Amino acid sequence: MSPNMTHAITGEEQAKLYQIRMELYTKMEALTQIPWYYLAAVDQYERNLRFSRKDLPKPEGAIGIYYPKEVWSGPINPNSEDTNPVTIGVFGGMGQDGNGDGVANRLDDEDVLYTMANYIQSYGSDHHNVKIALWDYYQRDKTVALIMGHMKVFKHFGRLELDQHAFPVPIRSNHSYKNTWGDRRGWGGLRMHEGTDIFANYGVPVRSTCYGIIEVKGWNRFGGWRVGIRDLNNTYHYFAHLNGFAKDLTVGQIVEPGMIIGSVGSSGYGPPGTAGKFPPHLHYGMYKDNGYTEWSFDPFPHLRAWERQERNRK
Structure with missing residues (x-):
């Protein structure tokens, strides 16, 4: 099984x-x-x-x-491979017999x-x-x-089959992108570019790429109007430089692939409302949480795969 x-x-x-x-x-x-x-x-x-x-x-x-063995069997259990529910309990282990066979494996x-x-x-x-x-x-x-x-x-x-994805802008829109993760960026101080820039016209819809929860919505000095979505893989999807948000979009809202969350813009690099300092585009980033911390990884291969899958579906 x-x-x-x-x-x-x-x-x-x-x-x-x-x-x-x-x-x-x-x-x-x-x-x-x-x-x-x-x-x-x-x-x-x-x-x-x-x-x-x-x-x-x-x-x-x-x-x-x-x-871990010490959690299952008990921190002071002399037998780290113990499968006896009775002795596991005596030594403060968590292991239980869930299928009634008398063994806690x-x-x-x-x-x-x-x-x-x-x-x-x-x-x-x-x-x-x-x-x-x-x-x-x-x-x-x-x-x-x-x-x-x-x-x-x-x-x-009401189901587990929630692993489908969508490309962040409509695939029939006029857009372009290339792998820019890790490039140098000078706006606001020298730093690494933690994402992929997808260039498109003002107002092109921006869509959720996954099933998940709206974790962040609002203004960021560098990212402008931005949305953050947490998916079922503990991954944070970051959409920045938006022109605006979809109507009634709220933190804590459940989203699914293809759902419109905003539109392409050029906001950012200043106080709330600042825009037009660069061509309109969507900055798309992905960050993984590992239980201790969170780090950026290259979204470009995922974007290519999702675009190809969506074209094939259509």
């Missing part, structure tokens, strides 16, 4: 993984009364940590939640997911207590915020 995740998987394999995960989430919801979308959000957050960090093993099963999907669900349930199953449980576990406000954002998206759409 735990297909190896170390190779590139096909669309059929991915669909099967989604089915397996949803079956596990709903089973644990029935056992613990923790709604499936909270469990999906924690699992999704941790899975992305494991793909973005070198100090964590890559997930091999359907569930991405990771427990930290590499078993059901045991791992049940252990997390049971931990959260010990605080309560309502939203407020789930947040407290997650803060006590992760000790990081941003982590809790990211998981709550993932939860909102899963709950809103």
